[in-house]
Amino acid sequence: MKLLSKIILLTLLLLPLAASQDYEQLIITKTSSKSSLKSIKQKLDALHVKMFVQKSDNYYKVYSQKFKDKESANQALNKVQSVFPYARVILHDNEEEIQSKNDFFVGLALGYHKLTTNSGASTSGMSYTLEAGYNYSRQINSTLGYLNTSTSDADINNIYTALNYNFDVSEDFDIYVGALVGYSTLKLKNFTSSSASSAVLLGIQTGLMYNLSDSVGFYTAYQGLSLGHKVDVTQGATTSSVDVSFLHNLQIGVQYKF
Numbered sequence: 001m002k003l004l005s006k007i008i009l010l011t012l013l014l015l016p017l018a019a020s021q022d023y024e025q026l027i028i029t030k031t032s033s034k035s036s037l038k039s040i041k042q043k044l045d046a047l048h049v050k051m052f053v054q055k056s057d058n059y060y061k062v063y064s065q066k067f068k069d070k071e072s073a074n075q076a077l078n079k080v081q082s083v084f085p086y087a088r089v090i091l092h093d094n095e096e097e098i099q100s101k102n103d104f105f106v107g108l109a110l111g112y113h114k115l116t117t118n119s120g121a122s123t124s125g126m127s128y129t130l131e132a133g134y135n136y137s138r139q140i141n142s143t144l145g146y147l148n149t150s151t152s153d154a155d156i157n158n159i160y161t162a163l164n165y166n167f168d169v170s171e172d173f174d175i176y177v178g179a180l181v182g183y184s185t186l187k188l189k190n191f192t193s194s195s196a197s198s199a200v201l202l203g204i205q206t207g208l209m210y211n212l213s214d215s216v217g218f219y220t221a222y223q224g225l226s227l228g229h230k231v232d233v234t235q236g237a238t239t240s241s242v243d244v245s246f247l248h249n250l251q252i253g254v255q256y257k258f
Contacts, residue, residue: 023066023067023068023091024066024067024068024069024070024072024073024089024090024091025063025064025065025066025067025073025089025090026049026063026064026073026076026077026080026087026088026089026090027061027062027063027087027088027090027214028040028044028049028051028062028063028064028080028084028087029061029062029084029086029087030059030060030061030062030214031059031060031062032058032059032060032168032169032170033170034060037053037060037062040062043083043084044062044064044080047079047080047082047083048079049064049065049076049079049080050064050065051063051064052064052065056138058138058139058168059138059168064076064080070089073089074089077089086213086214103134103135104132104133104134104135104257104258105132105133105134105135105141105255105256105257105258106130106131106132106133106255106256107129107130107131107132107133107143107219107253107254107255107256108129108130108131108253108254109127109128109129109131109219109221109251109252109253109254110126110127110128110129110251110252110253111126111127111128111129111249111250111251111252111253112124112125112126112127112249112250112251113125113126113127113149113247113248113249113250114247114248115149115151115154115156115244115246115247116244116245116246116247116248117242117243117244117245118243118245123151123153123154124151125149125150125151125152127147127148127149127249127251128147128148129145129146129147129148129251129253130145130146131143131144131145131146132144132145135257138166138168139165139166139167140163140164140165140166141163141164141166142161142162142163142164143161143162143164143178144159144160144161145159145160145161145162145182146158146159147159147160147223147249149247149249152189153188153189154186154187154188154189154244155185155186155187155189156184156185156186156244156247157184157185158182158183158184158185158201158225158247159182159183159184160180160181160182160183160201160203161180161181161182162178162179162180162181162205163178163179164176164177164178164205165177165178166209172210172211172212173208173209173210173211174208174209174211175206175207175208175209176206176207176209177204177205177206178204178205178206179203179204179205180201180202180203180204180205180223180225181200181201181202181203182200182201183198183199183200183201184198184199184200184201184225184227184229185197185198186198186199186227186229186231186244187231188231188242195231195232196231197229197230197231197244199227199228199229199230200228201225201226201227202225202226203223203224203225203226203247204223204224205221205222205223205224206221206222207219207220207221207222208220208221209255214257215256215257215258216254216255216256216257217254217255217257218252218253218254218255219252219253219254219255220250220251220252220253221250221251221252221253222248222249222250222251223247223248223249223250223251224246224247224248224249225246225247225249226245226246226247227244227245227246227247228243228244228245229242229243229244229245230242230243230244231243231244
């Protein structure tokens with residue numbers, strides 16, 4: 001009887017330890033279409049891998065069963081990657097909620113812009129954008145960006161913050177729209193005397209994102225920015241003003257999530 005009591009006591013003491021044991025699992029793919037889950041399950045059944053689904057916002061994450069050791073997880077991964085090449089192994093604690101982080105991201109883009117003035121004149125050139133951002137959810141993110149739209153006629157530097165909303169088009173494609181506010185500076189070149197200008201930047205943007213993987217995406221976007229620059233230019237005894245009113249910017253870039 002004493003031996004039985006000791007065994008029961010030892011079992012009760014070990015249960016919490018067993019419950020907190022780490023395990024490995026495959027994150028296989030994700031989809032915004034519930035109807036595609038049936039096709040994914042058929043493919044995994046053929047590979048003899050069990051499927052578990054977690055709904056997150058407006059899309060579904062597909063996982064494998066749990067594996068107690070790394071060798072078993074890697075064996076399953078080799079099979080799954082023949083059909084789902086971006087599958088990977090993730091390590092969990094039993095008490096953790098399954099989730100994919102990738103909350104932060106950085107982006108780099110190259111583009112073409114056109115500046116217009118109140119008089120109808122325009123100038124154009126290449127643009128360069130560097131962004132850093134944070135995903136609050138699958139749908140909403142914010143960014144802090146630097147946009148250089150300098151030309152042979154002017155030095156133009158823009159710093160802005162944006163709030164964006166994403167729409168899931170498919171498993172790999174997203175469309176997003178956003179509003180921007182920031183600060184812009186402009187200095188004309190090729191003039192003996194001209195005043196620098198600074199102005200509040202207001203604008204909108206829309207873009208299409210292709211998610212190559214959970215970490216890497218390619219995007220193309222349009223930005224329309226109201227600048228409101230006014231620069232006084234002196235040539236000889238004549239002083240005139242140049243109003244730079246709007247900036248159109250079309251860009252293509254790459255985004256890295258981490």
